[in-house]
Amino acid sequence: MQFKYEYILVRYGELTTKGKNRKVFVNKLSRNIRTALKSFENLDYKITYDRLYIILNDENVEEVVAILKQIYGLQSFSLAAKVNTDIDEIVETAYEMIKDEPAHKTFKVLARRRYKMYEHNSDDINRFVATKILQNTDLKVDVRNYDLGIIIEVEEQQTYIMAQVYEGLGGYPTGISGKATMLLSGGIDSPVAVALMQKRGLFIEAVHFASPPYTSAESLSKVERLADKLTVNQKHFRLLVVPFTKLQLAIYDHVDEPYAITIMRRMMFRIAEQLALQNKSLALVTGESLGQVASQTVENISVINETVSMPVFRPLIGNDKLEIIDYAKKLGTYDISIEPYDDACTIFTPKNPATKPKQNLCEEYEARFDWQSLVDECVANTEIKVLKFNEQLNDDETIF
Amino acid sequence: MSYKNIMYLDNTSTNPIDPEILDTYTKLLKTYYANSGAIHGLGREVNRLHEKSRQEIIKLLNLVNYRLLFTSGATEANNTAIKSVALANQDRGKHLITTNIEHPSVHNSFQFLEQYCGFEVSYLDVDQDGNIDLEELKRTLRPDTVLVSIMNVNNEVGTIINPSEWTRLVKENSSAFTHSDMVQALGNIPLQFEHLDMASFSAHKVNGVKGSGFLIIRDHIKLAPLLSGGDQEYGLRAGTENAPANIVLAKTVRLALERQAQKTEQLKQLNKYLYEQLKLIPEVRFNSSETNSVYNIVNISVMKVGSEIMLNALSEKKMYVSAGSTCQSDVHKRSRVLMSMQAPMENQETRIRISLNTDLKKQDIDILVTAIKEIVMQYAI
Numbered sequence: 051m052q053f054k055y056e057y058i059l060v061r062y063g064e065l066t067t068k069g070k071n072r073k074v075f076v077n078k079l080s081r082n083i084r085t086a087l088k089s090f091e092n093l094d095y096k097i098t099y100d101r102l103y104i105i106l107n108d109e110n111v112e113e114v115v116a117i118l119k120q121i122y123g124l125q126s127f128s129l130a131a132k133v134n135t136d137i138d139e140i141v142e143t144a145y146e147m148i149k150d151e152p153a154h155k156t157f158k159v160l161a162r163r164r165y166k167m168y169e170h171n172s173d174d175i176n177r178f179v180a181t182k183i184l185q186n187t188d189l190k191v192d193v194r195n196y197d198l199g200i201i202i203e204v205e206e207q208q209t210y211i212m213a214q215v216y217e218g219l220g221g222y223p224t225g226i227s228g229k230a231t232m233l234l235s236g237g238i239d240s241p242v243a244v245a246l247m248q249k250r251g252l253f254i255e256a257v258h259f260a261s262p263p264y265t266s267a268e269s270l271s272k273v274e275r276l277a278d279k280l281t282v283n284q285k286h287f288r289l290l291v292v293p294f295t296k297l298q299l300a301i302y303d304h305v306d307e308p309y310a311i312t313i314m315r316r317m318m319f320r321i322a323e324q325l326a327l328q329n330k331s332l333a334l335v336t337g338e339s340l341g342q343v344a345s346q347t348v349e350n351i352s353v354i355n356e357t358v359s360m361p362v363f364r365p366l367i368g369n370d371k372l373e374i375i376d377y378a379k380k381l382g383t384y385d386i387s388i389e390p391y392d393d394a395c396t397i398f399t400p401k402n403p404a405t406k407p408k409q410n411l412c413e414e415y416e417a418r419f420d421w422q423s424l425v426d427e428c429v430a431n432t433e434i435k436v437l438k439f440n441e442q443l444n445d446d447e448t449i450f
Numbered sequence: 451m452s453y454k455n456i457m458y459l460d461n462t463s464t465n466p467i468d469p470e471i472l473d474t475y476t477k478l479l480k481t482y483y484a485n486s487g488a489i490h491g492l493g494r495e496v497n498r499l500h501e502k503s504r505q506e507i508i509k510l511l512n513l514v515n516y517r518l519l520f521t522s523g524a525t526e527a528n529n530t531a532i533k534s535v536a537l538a539n540q541d542r543g544k545h546l547i548t549t550n551i552e553h554p555s556v557h558n559s560f561q562f563l564e565q566y567c568g569f570e571v572s573y574l575d576v577d578q579d580g581n582i583d584l585e586e587l588k589r590t591l592r593p594d595t596v597l598v599s600i601m602n603v604n605n606e607v608g609t610i611i612n613p614s615e616w617t618r619l620v621k622e623n624s625s626a627f628t629h630s631d632m633v634q635a636l637g638n639i640p641l642q643f644e645h646l647d648m649a650s651f652s653a654h655k656v657n658g659v660k661g662s663g664f665l666i667i668r669d670h671i672k673l674a675p676l677l678s679g680g681d682q683e684y685g686l687r688a689g690t691e692n693a694p695a696n697i698v699l700a701k702t703v704r705l706a707l708e709r710q711a712q713k714t715e716q717l718k719q720l721n722k723y724l725y726e727q728l729k730l731i732p733e734v735r736f737n738s739s740e741t742n743s744v745y746n747i748v749n750i751s752v753m754k755v756g757s758e759i760m761l762n763a764l765s766e767k768k769m770y771v772s773a774g775s776t777c778q779s780d781v782h783k784r785s786r787v788l789m790s791m792q793a794p795m796e797n798q799e800t801r802i803r804i805s806l807n808t809d810l811k812k813q814d815i816d817i818l819v820t821a822i823k824e825i826v827m828q829y830a831i
Contacts, residue, residue, distance in 0.1 A: 267491045449474055449499060450506055450700050 053147045055111050055129040058118070059212060060102040062125060076102075079123040079223035085285050086117050086439060115216065120282045122249045123226075124218030128201065130210045137170060137178060140209055144179045144200050147213045149187050156192035157183065161202040168204050175202060222251030224283035230363065231326035232256045232335040233318060234289070236272045239337030239366055241383035242374050244280050246365040247335050253284060255329060257322045257432075259294040264398075272389050274437065279383050281439040289435040290325055294318075297424040298398065304418040308404040311345045313415055315354045317425060323358040324429045334358065339366040339374065344403035353407050457769040457814055461805040462605055462634065462747055463776040468657035471702055475659055478694035486693045487682065499697045506700035507664065510707060513643060519665045519683050520696040524633045525555035525777075526676075527650035527665035531629045532559040534673035534686070535648070536569060536597055542625065543594025549574045549582060550790035551604050554777045556631055557786070560599075574600075575790045579739040580609030587616055588623055595626040602641075602649075603634035606774045606787040606803060607738045608747030610639060617645035627671060633663075637706035638714065638744045647671055651703075653695070658702035662695035716808050717745035723812055724748055724804070727819040733826050735797055737788060748804045749774070751797040752822060754830035758782070760802050763825045769818060772803050 060083070062076060080097050083104070087093055092107040093114070106114065111129060118127055131147065133139040148157060161175035170178070179200065183189055189198075201212045230247060234240045234256035244254050258273050274289065281287040297317055305313045322334055338346050345354070355362055366374055378384035458466075467475075478499075484492035486500045504518050521527045536546060548560050550573045563569040572590045576582055582600060591598075598620045603610055617628045629648040635641055637656045643649065648671070653662035667673070679688025728734045728750060737749040752760055757773040764771055774785045784798045804818070 267494060271494075446499070446502070449478065449697060450502065450704070 053131070053150075055131060056106050057130040057132055057210065058104040058106065058111070058114065058127055059130050059210060060104065060118070060124055060127040061218070062100060062102070062123070075123070075223060075226055078226045079121075082123065082223050082225065082283055083118070083121055086121060086282050087114060088439075090114060117282060118218070119216065120219070121223075122219050122221040122251075122283055123223030125220060126215050126218050128212035128215050130212045132208050132210055135165070135168060135204055135206065135209045137175070140175065140202060140204075140211065141178050141182045144202065144211050144213075145182045145186060147211060148183065148189065148198055148200065151187075151189060151198060153188035155197040156190050156195070157198040157200055158191060158193050158196035159183075159200045159202065161204065163204045165204055165206040167206075175204070219249065221249035224248040224251060225253040227251030227253075229253045229255060229329075229331045230333040230335050231322055231329065231331040233322050233337075234258050234273060234277070235337070236269055236276065236387060236389075237337065238378050238384060238387040239339060239374055241276050241280060241337075241381060241387065242377045243335055243337040243365050245377070245381055247363060248280070248283050252333075252335070254280070254335065255288045255290065255331060257290045257292060257325055259292045259318055259321075261295040261298050262293075264295065264298075268389075272386055274435065275386050276383050277437050279381060279386070281437055285438070287437040287439075288329075289437060290329075291433045291435065292321055292325075292428050293431050293433075294428060297421070297428055300419055300421070300424055302398060305415040307400040308402050309407055309411065309415055310398065310400050311403045312350055312353060312407045313412060314398075315345055315350075316357045316412065316416075317421060317428075319354055319357045319362075320425050321428050323360050324425070325432060326360060328429070333361040333363055335363045335365070337366055338364045339369055339371070344405050347405045349406040350404075353409055353412055356409065455768065457810070457818065458807070459769060459771045459804050459810075459818070460776075461807045462655075462803060463772055463805070464654050464660070465657045465807075467654075467659065468702075468705060471658055471698055471705070474701055475694055475698045478697055482693060482697070486691050487680070496693050496697075500691060500693050503697045503700040507703050508666075510700070510703050511641065511643070511666070513666060515669045516643075516666045517669060517684060519667060519686055520691060520699070521663045521665055521687065522661050522692070523654075523663040524553075524631065524650045524652035525663075527652075527663050528553065528555040528631055529559050530665055530673070530676055530686070531648045531650060531667075532556065532597065532599060533563060534676055535627055535629070535671065536563055537567065538672040538674040539596050539627070540567075540569075543592070543596045544569045545592050545595045546571045547574065547587070547590055547595060547598040547626070548572075549576060549600055551576050551580065551606075551609075551787045552599065552601050553605055553631055553633070554775065556599055556601065576609075578791055578793075579742060580604055580607050580611075580787075580791055581742065582611060582616065584615060584619055588619055591620065591624040591626065593624070595624050597627045597629060598624075599629040599631070601631040601634075603632070603638065603744050603747075604787060605634050605747070606785060607749040607791070608634075608743035609739055610635075610742055610744060612642070613646050614642050614644055621645045634744065634747070636703070637710050638746060653699055653702050656702055656706035659695045659698060662692065662699060664699065713808055714745065717806050720806050720810055720812070720815060721745040721748065724806070724815050724819075727815060728822075731819070731823055731826070733830070734822075737791070737793060737797060737801060746806045748806065750802060750804070751793075751800040752802065752826060753796060753800060755826055756799055756831075757801050759829055760800070760822075760825060763829060764802075764821060767821050769821060771805070773801055774803050 080102050090109040092109050094105040096103040131143050133143050159176040159179045161172040163172055180191055198213055203210045230252045232244050232254050247254055260270055277287050277289050301310055301313050326334060482496045484496050486497040508518055546569055560571045564571050574582055574586060600611055600616055602613055613630050620626055620628050627647045630646055632649045633652045633655055636651050647668045649666050651664050654660040673686055675686045677688045682691055725740055733753040735751045761773055788798050
C-alpha cells in the first residue's frame with residue numbers, strides 16, 4: 051500500500067551559498083528540472099526562496115523521482131503531502147504516511163514552525179504525532195538513530211508533511227558556468243568526464259572523430275546512445291561528428307609509427323579548439339587520466355596540450371580506472387562503452403607508441419605534410435546531431 | 451461484390467486489418483524496405499526495429515526464457531513446433547500425442563511424421579462438449595513420448611482447453627515437450643504458459659497482416675530447421691525476414707491484448723443474446739458448449755438444411771458464415787472435430803459456424819436469426 055504523495059519538495063544545493071547570484075542559480079535549476087520532466091504534462095511548479103515545489107497532479111511519482119535523482123544542483127528532495135494547518139489533519143496524515151512501514155524501523159518526528167504564531171509549539175506537535183503512531187503501529191521512536199524522519203513544516207496557510215528525504219546529486223545546475231566542448235570517444239572515460247563537468251555547471255557539447263569505413267555506423271550509434279544518457283540535465287546535447295579518415299591516413303603516411311597517436315591527438319585538439327571557438331565554447335574537456343594508455347603520460351599530455359590555447363579540463367586526471375568504471379556504471383554508460391566497436395582512437399594502434407615524445411620531433415613530422423588544410427577540411431565538414439532528452443532518434447513511438 | 455452493408459460473421463477464419471495496423475504496415479513497407487540482414491545503415495535500422503518487435507512481443511506476453519520465431523503464419527508455426535521438435539529429438543523417443551480436434555496444420559503435421567518419419571501418434575478423442583480426458587492423457591503417456599500438442603481454443607466449436615492442467619500432467623508424468631495452438635486464444639482469453647514449451651500464434655486472426663505469425667519456444671529446446679538456407683531466426687528459419695510484417699506484429703499483439711477485456715464483455719452479451727434467440731428455433735442444435743466456449747464462436751446445426759445450402763442462402767442475404775474450419779474447405783467432408791465429439795450425422799451435414807465480432811449490434815443478431823428462420827422455412831427438406 052503506497053501513500054499517495056501529491057508534492058515533491060526540492061531543496062537547492064550548493065547555490066544557496068551564492069548570495070546575489072542565487073536568483074540566477076534558482077532559475078537555472080528550475081528550468082533544468084522542468085526540461086527534464088517535460089514529458090509529465092500535468093506537473094505544476096512553485097518556486098520560492100529556498101524551495102521548489104513540484105505539484106504532481108496524479109503523475110507517476112516513481113518516474114518523476116527517478117529523473118530528479120539525476121539532476122545536478124539539488125541538495126535533496128522529499129515526497130510530501132500538503133494539509134491544512136490543523137493538528138488533527140497533521141496527525142492523521144503523518145500516521146497514514148508511515149503506518150505501513152516495516153515494524154523494525156524507528157522514527158522521529160521533526161516538526162518545524164515556519165509560522166511562529168501557530169497555537170501548538172514544535173514539541174507539542176512532535177508529541178501528538180508520535181503518540182498516534184506509537185499507539186497504532188509497532189514502530190518505535192529513536193531520537194538519535196532513526197530510519198524515518200517525519201518532517202512537518204508548519205506554514206500559515208498549509209503544512210507539509212514528509213517522511214522520506216532523497217539525497218540529490220549536489221553540484222551546480224548544468225549550464226550555470228557556461229559551455230565547454232568535450233572530446234567524446236566511445237570509451238568508458240569520456241562520458242564520465244562529461245557528467246563531472248555537467249555537475250560543475252558546464253553545458254557540454256561533444257566532438258566525436260569518425261573514420262569511416264574503418265569505424266562503422268555501429269560505433270557512431272554507440273556514441274549517440276552514450277550522449278543520450280547524458281542529456282537529462284541539458285535542454286539539448288549537440289554531437290559534432292568530424293570526418294577524420296583523410297587526416298588520419300595522412301598522419302600514417304607521413305609520421306613514423308611511434309608518434310602516430312601523439313600527432314593524431316594533436317590534430318584532434320586543434321580541430322576541437324576550432325569547433326569550440328566557432329560554437330562559443332569556453333574550454334575543452336577530455337577524459338584523460340594520468341598514465342592509463344601511452345598517450346596519457348605527462349609528456350604526451352604536455353606535447354598535445356601545446357597545440358591549443360584554450361583551457362583544457364581533465365576531470366579524471368587523478369582517478370583510478372576502477373573509480374571511473376564505478377561512476378560509469380552508475381551513469382548507465384558502462385555497458386554501452388564496452389560494446390566492441392572500434393573508434394578512431396583504437397583503430398590504428400601502433401605497436402610501440404612513444405611514451406615520452408619530444409616537441410621538436412612532433413613539429414618535424416608535422417612539417418612533412420600540409421596538415422592545416424586537412425584540419426580546416428575536417429572542421430568545415432563536421433556534421434551536427436542534436437539529441438534531446440527522451441526524444442528518441444526515430445519514429446519508434448508510432449511503429450510500436 | 452460490395453463490402454458495404456454486409457454482415458461479416460467469419461472472423462474465426464480471418465479478419466479485416468485494423469486501420470492503425472495498416473497505416474504502420476504501409477509506412478514500414480515504404481520506408482523500411484532494406485534487408486534486415488544487410489550490414490549497411492538502412493539494413494541495421496530495419497534489423498533494430500525487427501529485434502525490438504521481437505522483444506516487445508515477449509514482454510507483452512510476460513515471457514521469461516523463451517525465444518520468439520517469426521513465421522509466415524500459424525500453419526508454419528505449428529509445422530515447426532511439431533516437425534522440427536520431433537525430428538530433432540527423436541533420440542529421446544518416437545511417440546507423439548495430440549487430439550482429434552486440432553487444426554489441420556497440426557493434425558496433418560502429425561500425420562506427416564507418421565507416414566514419412568516412422569513416428570507413432572496417439573490421437574485423443576474429446577467428449578461431447580469438446581473436452582479432453584486428463585486420465586486418458588495420463589494413460590497414453592509413455593517413457594518414449596517426445597511431444598504432446600493440444601490446442602487452447604478449438605477453431606470450429608470454440609471449446610476452451612485450459613493448458614495449465616494438461617501441461618502440468620505431462621511434465622509430472624513424462625519428459626515430453628508441450629505445445630499448444632493458441633491462435634484462437636490470443637485476444638480472447640487470458641494466456642497461460644506455465645508448463646508450456648511452445649505456442650503458435652497468427653496475426654490475421656487479430657486484425658493483423660496476413661501471412662504473418664509467430665511461435666514462442668522455451669530456451670534450450672532443440673529444433674531441426676524446416677527451411678534450410680541462411681541463418682536468419684536463430685538458424686531455424688531461413689529466408690529474408692518479412693520485416694514489415696514482423697515489425698508491425700508488436701503493435702498487433704499489443705492492440706489485441708489491450709482490447710481484450712472490453713471485447714470479451716461486448717461479445718459475452720452478444721453471445722448470450724444469440725443463444726437465447728437461436729433456442730427459439732426448434733430446428734437448431736448447438737455444437738458449441740454454451741458454458742465452456744469462447745464467446746465469439748457459435749457452431750450450430752440447423753436441421754434439414756444442408757451446410758452448403760445454408761451458407762449460400764445466407765451469403766445471398768449478405769451474411770457470411772462458414773461451415774467449420776476454412777482450412778478444411780470441402781464442406782461435404784465430415785468435420786473431424788464433430789466426429790471426435792460424436793456429434794450425430796445430421797449435425798455434421800447441417801453445421802455452420804457463426805463468428806461474432808464487436809461491430810455487431812443486437813439488431814444484427816435479430817436480422818441473422820430472422821434470416822435463418824426464413825431459410826429453414828424456404829429450403830428445409
